[in-house]
Amino acid sequence: MATPEVIREAVRSFDLAVDSVRELNQALHRDLDGGRVVVRNPGGGHAVAVGLDAPFEVEIEGHVGYYCAGMNKLATVRVRGNCGVGVAENMMSGVVVVEGSASQSAGASARGGLLVIHGDASARCGISLKGADIVVRGSIGHMGAFMAQKGALVVCGDAGESLGDSLYEARLYVRGSVAGLGADCVEKEMRREHAEQVRELLARAEVDDVDASEFRRYGSARRLYNFHVDNLGSY
């Protein structure tokens, strides 16, 4: 008989061509110890590996649909493919790595943890971000960090139109061009502490071919924090 240590070391694998997403998620919810899990043939399925609450290491071999790793806590989820809408939405902690590209609303409302996207991210990346950090190796689409409240968004490529519209206290760092800033978003001075934060996030994201000193910082002008009749045009 295997000892408990041996069981924990064992890699459990699921084949979504055979097993249902429900079976996968329920198995991940029942085992509070964590461990290594490999998911094959995700087939663009939705809600793969959502609501995790333990230090799992989940590897997904292929493309997934909406809300992969949604509301993640503690687990590390790696997607060897592309992601649909809302990857790592409302993540609380842990790490989610997308080796391909991500669709809209990546990291929406995420409150903690780190989301790394090695390809590009589409519109509304980091929308309503609430404390998590996001590193995108490629570029992001329009309305990035819309109403983002807290946390950091690091974009190694370019950012689309209306970056940081109605931003609160989240910090945005972009290395390439910015097609346009949204309401109340302004470029801010990149001080030592900011370069330090970018360096640290790039290191955690294992992006080692990009220099932290090449980024520009954007943040809230805080002009819309209190209603004022003279700002009517911006509401």
Place this chain on the structure above:
Amino acid sequence: MAAVSNGWHPGLRESATFDRGAIAEIQRAAREGMYDIRGFGAKRPVPHFDDLLFLGASVSRYPLEGYRERCGTDVLIGARHAREPVKLDIPITIAGMSFGALSGPAKEALGRGATEVGTSTTTGDGGMTAEEREHSRELVYQLLPSRYGMNPDDLRRADAIEVVVGQGAKPGGGGMLLGQKISDRVAEMRDLPIGIDQRSACRHPDWTGPDDLEIKIEELREITDWRIPIYVKVGASRTYYDVALAVKAGADAIVLDGMQGGTAATQDVFIEHVGIPILAAIPQAVESLVELGMHREVQLIVSGGIRSGADVAKALALGADAVSIGTAALIALGDNAPEHDAEYRAIGSAAGYYDDYQAGRDPAGISTQEPDLAARLDPVEGGRRLANYLRTMTLEAQTLARACGKSHLHNLEPEDLVALTIEAAAMARVPLAGTTWIPGLVASP
């Protein structure tokens, strides 16, 4: 105004178009350059449950004996997909009202009152507080566009999830919480700076439209292992279609809030001019559910101006499975109470008129984050008053149902109702009293 009422004489003629209210609002807008933001619900008259009457039993129907013959009130919500549907003893639930809009003691009192009579209460835009979880037997957890405080641990601790698409006071509008109510605790729960005027989104950050909603619901079910029901809340507007799409997206229950529905802070122009009365919305929702074969499968919970057991009975007779109350629950806790009149007057209002929930200066300690004011509401006493009120409404509804010969509130039906006005007859789709006329219902060609 005082001068006019004291020195009034028949030669003074008020304009129906530019009445004193309209004049005061023009003057206010000219002075402040900003729309009016307030709490409470629509104040204009709209066709409502008062415009319906029960027929009661006589020779053609026989009544049930009051107090002796049973008239059931229980309701099961969300058995369509959930392993653990919500079981309520009475069909009157407490609507979602946020911590932030309301004080901690007020949230606790709502939980205590609801629990005492075996019904549910609901979180709101701002997350779940420990007080309300602890004191609520059945707690519905709202997933709102803002996602303030959204936490998977709270999802797992909830008894149901309510995906909020909109509310009756402002279908198509987002939330607001003005700076004076963003205390340290509220700011921390919402991940916002202290003291800012918070504008919360009107659309969800990670889905738009019915196809996405279906996938969102699937995700919530996966996170909670298909254990608890998922409601979808909509403000009453294009109700027939909204209900059909929500059902198709997989909702276990529909929460339908009419234009009279209360709010903590919304532009007055929004409250008064967007959405339709709950009376007009219920028949549309029921029609949609019936056509889909989902009436009584997917429960319909309606709100917007519910005040009494008569309102409850009429809503159920039109086909709802339950109702929910916001404003009335706050009044039961002590909102607008005469004992605070002097203090209401000191801040430019009066008992019976107070609607400045957005301002955070509530002398009753309900719609405030000021610790001194909040401490005025005793949650135990408030909970008891709410329980009394819920029991009274239930007894009233049972009285009417027995008079119609029904052994359960859910046996009430449109056939028990008539309308007092042509408008109500057309909206509620019941005949004008004394006639067989239902305006607008034409036999299909």
